[in-house]
Amino acid sequence: MAGELVTAEMVARYRADGFVKVGGLLSLAAAARFRAAALAVMESREEVRSGGEVFDQHVNVWRHDAVIRELTLLPRLAAAATALVGQPLRLWHDHLLIKRPHGNVSTEFHQDQPYWPHANSPDPISAWIALQDVPVERGCMTFLPGSHARRDLPAQNLRDAGSLFGLCPDLQWEPRVTLPLRAGDCTFHHGRCAHMATPNLTTEARVAHVVIFMERTTTFNGAAHVCTAPLDLAVGAPLAGELFPDV
Ligand SMILES: O=C(O)CCC(=O)C(=O)O
Numbered sequence: 001m002a003g004e005l006v007t008a009e010m011v012a013r014y015r016a017d018g019f020v021k022v023g024g025l026l027s028l029a030a031a032a033r034f035r036a037a038a039l040a041v042m043e044s045r046e047e048v049r050s051g052g053e054v055f056d057q058h059v060n061v062w063r064h065d066a067v068i069r070e071l072t073l074l075p076r077l078a079a080a081a082t083a084l085v086g087q088p089l090r091l092w093h094d095h096l097l098i099k100r101p102h103g104n105v106s107t108e109f110h111q112d113q114p115y116w117p118h119a120n121s122p123d124p125i126s127a128w129i130a131l132q133d134v135p136v137e138r139g140c141m142t143f144l145p146g147s148h149a150r151r152d153l154p155a156q157n158l159r160d161a162g163s164l165f166g167l168c169p170d171l172q173w174e175p176r177v178t179l180p181l182r183a184g185d186c187t188f189h190h191g192r193c194a195h196m197a198t199p200n201l202t203t204e205a206r207v208a209h210v211v212i213f214m215e216r217t218t219t220f221n222g223a224a225h226v227c228t229a230p231l232d233l234a235v236g237a238p239l240a241g242e243l244f245p246d247v
Contacts, residue, residue: 005080014084018148018193019141019177022080025129026071026184035131035183037067038096038207053105054159058096059226061209063243068094071129072211077186078247081125081213084188089213090244092116092124093227097208099139099200106199109144109164109171112212113191114155117223118239122151124191124214130181131207139197139206141187142178144171148190156194164194213247214239 005022014020026034041058062072071077072094082089099105113124134140150168157163165172171194178198179187189195191212200206220228222235231243240246 005076006083011084011086014188014190017143017145017177019143019145019187019189019195020084021179021181021185021187023182023185025074025077025186028183031131031184034067034071034209035207037065038098038131038209039205041065041068041096042098053103054099054107055103056096056098056100060093061096062091062094068096068209071209073245073247077127077211078213081127081188082247085123085125085213085215087123087215089125089247090216090218090240091247092212092214092218092239092244094209094211097210099197099206101200101203101205103139103200106161107139107197108158108161109194109196110156110158111147111150111153111164111192111194114153115225116191117221117225117228118214119219119221119236121191121214121218124212124218125188126191126213127186127188127211129186129209129211130183131209132183132204133181134206134208135180136178136198137201138204139200139208140178140180141189142176142196142198143187143189144174144194145177147171147174147194148192150194151192214244216240216246
């Protein structure tokens with residue numbers, strides 16, 4: 001199944017928990033090559049930098065960087081995501097999320113989908129790819145298993161540790177799963193699975209490349225978002241075409 005990356009057991013675990021770890025997506029050499037390309041993007045594209053003190057964020061890098069495009073459009077990545085979701089997918093966007101050395105700031109618990117201007121998308125999925133070893137001390141991800149069942153929540157503030165739990169106090173007492181990754185490993189998470197990332201306490205930048213896929217049924221709901229703002233879309237328009245390619 002999916003070029004051996006994803007087994008039937010992993011699919012079942014993903015659907016129950018809302019996340020799963022997939023080891024060995026990239027060789028060490030490939031991870032190092034993509035990391036070098038990511039750091040070059042960070043140095044050269046000041047204008048797309050955002051994310052405040054939590055991380056440096058570069059959105060839709062695949063559209064302008066040939067090396068990162070290879071990673072975003074990697075066929076086995078899309079095949080694994082498709083197997084996990086069980087639906088044909090499109091690319092929503094990619095982004096590089098870089099936690100600077102000694103950044104010391106957590107990405108606080110949040111769900112992703114409430115940030116997105118999407119309708120008709122019950123099961124979007126993100127791949128979070130480690131481009132160097134990411135132990136807990138460098139900013140790895142922690143997930144709340146089963147929290148993707150909470151489809152009713154408004155957007156939460158990823159800079160505020162109390163935001164998700166203020167909306168949903170019961171989730172504070174659920175078990176948490178923290179997943180350190182080796183270079184080239186990745187985690188997949190559902191767009192409604194609550195997650196956070198630890199601070200980077202180390203001397204090396206934490207470089208994660210995140211690729212987000214949505215079902216081909218996804219339409220624009222009219223909400224503001226950096227990826228759709230320039231497009232002048234009508235509410236109800238499909239998110240499709242060359243900017244949101246089928247994968
Ligand atoms: O890497 C991080 O700091 C957070 C990542 C995240 O929130 C995501 O990929 O949805």
